[in-house]
Amino acid sequence: MIASLLIRLARVISGARPVWTKAIETDRQRIFFANHTSHLDFLVIWSALPRAMRARTRPVAGRDYWMKGPVRRHLSGKVLNAILIERSPASSSPEAKRRAAGNAIDWMAAEMGSEYSVIVFPEGTRGTGDEISPFKSGLYYLARLKPDVELVPVYLDNMNRILPKGEALPVPMLGRVVFGEPMELRRGEHKEQFLARARSALEELREGQG
Amino acid sequence: MNFPYENELRSLPLDMPLMLLLGGVLALLIVGSIVGFILSWRVKGEAGRATVANLNARLRAWWVMVIVFGIAVATGGIGSLLLFGLISFLALREFVTLAPTRAGDHQALFWSFFVLLPLQYYLIYIGWYGLFAILIPVYGFIFVAVRSVLAGDIDQFMARTSTINWALMICIYCVSHVPALLMLEIPGYQGQNAKLLFFLVLVVQLSDVLQYVWGKLLGRHRVAPVVSPNKTWEGLIGGVLSATAIGAGLWWATPFTPPQAAGMAFLICMMGFSGGLVMAAIKRDRGVKDFGTMIEGHGGILDRIDSLCFAAPIFFHVTRFFFDVSDQVVP
Numbered sequence: 001m002i003a004s005l006l007i008r009l010a011r012v013i014s015g016a017r018p019v020w021t022k023a024i025e026t027d028r029q030r031i032f033f034a035n036h037t038s039h040l041d042f043l044v045i046w047s048a049l050p051r052a053m054r055a056r057t058r059p060v061a062g063r064d065y066w067m068k069g070p071v072r073r074h075l076s077g078k079v080l081n082a083i084l085i086e087r088s089p090a091s092s093s094p095e096a097k098r099r100a101a102g103n104a105i106d107w108m109a110a111e112m113g114s115e116y117s118v119i120v121f122p123e124g125t126r127g128t129g130d131e132i133s134p135f136k137s138g139l140y141y142l143a144r145l146k147p148d149v150e151l152v153p154v155y156l157d158n159m160n161r162i163l164p165k166g167e168a169l170p171v172p173m174l175g176r177v178v179f180g181e182p183m184e185l186r187r188g189e190h191k192e193q194f195l196a197r198a199r200s201a202l203e204e205l206r207e208g209q210g
Numbered sequence: 211m212n213f214p215y216e217n218e219l220r221s222l223p224l225d226m227p228l229m230l231l232l233g234g235v236l237a238l239l240i241v242g243s244i245v246g247f248i249l250s251w252r253v254k255g256e257a258g259r260a261t262v263a264n265l266n267a268r269l270r271a272w273w274v275m276v277i278v279f280g281i282a283v284a285t286g287g288i289g290s291l292l293l294f295g296l297i298s299f300l301a302l303r304e305f306v307t308l309a310p311t312r313a314g315d316h317q318a319l320f321w322s323f324f325v326l327l328p329l330q331y332y333l334i335y336i337g338w339y340g341l342f343a344i345l346i347p348v349y350g351f352i353f354v355a356v357r358s359v360l361a362g363d364i365d366q367f368m369a370r371t372s373t374i375n376w377a378l379m380i381c382i383y384c385v386s387h388v389p390a391l392l393m394l395e396i397p398g399y400q401g402q403n404a405k406l407l408f409f410l411v412l413v414v415q416l417s418d419v420l421q422y423v424w425g426k427l428l429g430r431h432r433v434a435p436v437v438s439p440n441k442t443w444e445g446l447i448g449g450v451l452s453a454t455a456i457g458a459g460l461w462w463a464t465p466f467t468p469p470q471a472a473g474m475a476f477l478i479c480m481m482g483f484s485g486g487l488v489m490a491a492i493k494r495d496r497g498v499k500d501f502g503t504m505i506e507g508h509g510g511i512l513d514r515i516d517s518l519c520f521a522a523p524i525f526f527h528v529t530r531f532f533f534d535v536s537d538q539v540v541p
Contacts, residue, residue, distance in 0.1 A: 015303065017503065128313065164313045171319040172299075174307040174502065 002079045007054075010043035014162055015174040018048035021205075022181050026052045029117050030150045030182070033139055035202055036121035037129040037160035040170070042080075045119050045154055048177040057117040060108060062087045083111045083118065105138055109145040117149075122198065129160025132202050135195040143185040143194070153180035153198065155205035178205045227463040231408050232280055239276060243269050267507030275505075275514070279411065283404050288335075290389045290407060295331040300511045302327065302381035304501040308492075309373040314363030318354045322378055326350050330386050337393055339536070346383040351375055380489075380519050381512075387522040394529060395536045399465040406529070409464050410478060413457040414521045417479040418486070421449025438490040441483075450479040465533055477528060478521045485520030489513075 063084040066076035076082040088100035122135040157176040246266045282289035333342040425445025457475020461468040502510020
């Protein structure tokens with residue numbers, strides 16, 4: 001019930017119209033990756049998915065934030081069924097960070113199993129919406145662990161104007177959720193190559209909106 | 211202070227003329243729908259079919275709009291206030307989406323949507339004409355500029371603030387003049403202002419439809435080829451004259467004599483045409499075809515009310531100047 005309420009709310013606030021560039025079957029496992037500018041982003045993508053797909057699509061979020069307090073814990077655990085990952089504190093050594101990131105990816109792949117799709121934001125943090133930041137390498141490692149899973153670029157339009165970083169109150173402009181053509185990690189493709197290709201897929205959806 | 215116009219808000223104004231107006235519009239829609247249905251069987255060829263499909267989509271949307279509007283008018287002033295408040299909200303949303311605003315405008319926009327807009331309609335509700343008339347052009351004008359400048363972003367400052375002010379004037383101020391007609395005090399017409407509202411909306415929309423029809427039938431010479439290639443002199447003259455004639459024929463539902471009703475209808479049509487043209491220029495400027503996708507076959511809500519935006523305040527003030535008695539000053 002809370003989930004459907006959240007979905008309605010996200011739809012009303014963002015006025016988001018889903019745009020599919022290609023019809024997709026609902027039963028395939030996917031990694032949706034999107035640009036990240038607003039707290040609304042996950043909910044907006046989630047609410048744009050067909051109902052059958054939504055039930056098997058999980059967000060990925062930081063454990064430190066979502067385990068704080070009973071409300072967040074309930075939302076992330078029971079309502080959104082989020083995959084919570086450990087984020088290493090900013091002060092830790094590069095080596096420890098790399099190890100934590102590797103563990104997080106393993107954990108995500110294990111939680112996905114052969115059933116769940118996930119929504120990830122490979123920029124790593126919310127941006128201003130002026131441009132799409134370079135991708136973190138997590139998407140590459142996850143794709144390598146899950147070679148059969150389709151990667152779907154999702155461009156979120158106007159969310160940065162509806163609820164920008166640092167604002168608590170939304171302005172109800174009209175947003176759009178554009179689902180691009182699915183892609184996959186090519187055999188022998190280098191990390192940088194792949195991440196650049198994935199990022200340019202989002203750039204293309206952004207340019208193509210007219 | 212007493213508000214004699216409370217009658218307009220509370221009473222159910224379903225008198226005979228209003229029933230006739232509503233019935234007439236429904237009859238018109240039924241005829242239109244039958245024609246559309248026959249055309250969908252008769253017309254062959256790709257282009258013809260597309261036109262008929264668009265016509266039928268528009269007709270379906272008209273049914274919804276007429277029913278919503280009918281319910282709003284029939285429930286007295288409150289219904290109209292709520293309906294046009296909602297229209298303002300949706301229109302503002304479409305307008306601001308196309309505006310080049312930045313993060314620094316976020317607070318100003320939030321206040322526009324959730325404070326200025328409801329306040330403007332609340333002022334109509336309590337009948338405070340003095341503040342209603344200046345809320346947006348004076349207080350809103352200054353507020354938007356000050357709130358945005360406090361955010362400290364000077365990039366494109368003039369363009370951003372001007373656009374937001376335009377959005378407020380068009381979507382809130384102008385649109386709110388439709389239900390504001392309920393505030394007018396016209397001798398011998400108390401408790402009947404809902405029909406004035408009906409008259410305005412009917413003439414504006416008929417003028418749009420008839421310009422479209424005359425344009426499709428006879429249109430050759432373009433009025434404004436750069437701004438709006440579909441508008442032709444033939445459509446304009448035919449549409450305005452026929453809508454003016456219909457408006458004159460509806461004098462019995464208004465406080466006007468037949469010649470006055472004709473003059474008012476003509477004014478409404480010309481303002482409607484100007485509004486449509488200006489909004490078309492705004493769309494061209496922003497590089498879009500429609501303001502939105504809300505109403506099937508019509509585009510966004512702003513695409514449907516573009517002509518109403520300019521017609522409403524002018525009709526309101528001309529009517530107020532010549533017919534209203536609330537604050538007549540003897541020179």
